[in-house]
């Protein structure tokens with residue numbers, strides 16, 4: 001090793017490589033009517049441990065942005081990096097692998113497999129990721145305990161309340177310990193009690209270091225985040241750290257340093 005080379009060592013929270021980075025993202029949907037310019041040039045960097053809420057009016061392009069970040073849709077232009085690795089060359093299969101290993105996703109309508117029990121719903125992504133059945137069971141037990149669902153393991157999703165189903169969806173998304181959790185209106189179909197539950201759980205996972213990008217209309221849910229991005233007409237209109245930090249210039253999204 002050359003004396004000038006940096007000393008190798010573990011990454012720290014001040015590491016400049018963001019967990020997620022997007023540059024110049026553009027996505028237009030072509031449907032029945034006029035083309036919808038959903039995402040019109042988004043630059044974004046999310047550091048490890050951040051909890052970022054993306055808010056904005058209906059049709060602003062928030063869900064499209066989240067779908068691009070999770071590889072569920074492909075951008076027309078722009079690039080995404082996962083932990084410093086460019087995802088431009090990823091095909092469907094590779095993104096599916098990343099969604100099992102590195103990216104957990106929670107949607108508004110839970111996306112549970114209706115004919116599998118709660119336990120099987122949570123274990124399935126772990127088994128698909130190649131974890132042993134024993135380990136998958138242990139992870140499932142731990143998470144369902146944590147989420148207060150230990151007595152619902154044998155239930156079918158249709159027998160649960162909306163809030164309980166969303167907790168199962170959260171367990172499913174987190175069972176493989178993904179560094180990044182993407183959540184698209186996770187409380188969108190819940191009543192205020194369910195919304196409080198989801199808010200509390202996201203905050204708790206965040207406090208333990210989980211990186212979260214959350215799309216929501218709900219101000220209470222957004223206030224659990226430590227950074228709020230206002231999305232308008234396919235662009236970032238404002239990007240602010242909660243707690244009084246000055247907001248950023250429209251259209252520019254910087255990298256925030258992690259708090260200790």
Ligand SMILES: Nc1ncnc2c1ncn2[C@@H]1O[C@H](COP(=O)(O)OP(=O)(O)OP(=O)(O)O)[C@@H](O)[C@H]1O
Pocket residue numbers: 029030031032036037038056057058059060061062063064065
């Ligand atoms: N698959 C699609 N085909 C055609 N148009 C689409 C498609 N998905 C989204 N759109 C359009 O793209 C625009 C952005 O939609 P998107 O769902 O990303 O917005 P949003 O901010 O998440 O809205 P909401 O808060 O209502 O969910 C809208 O005009 C929408 O109608």
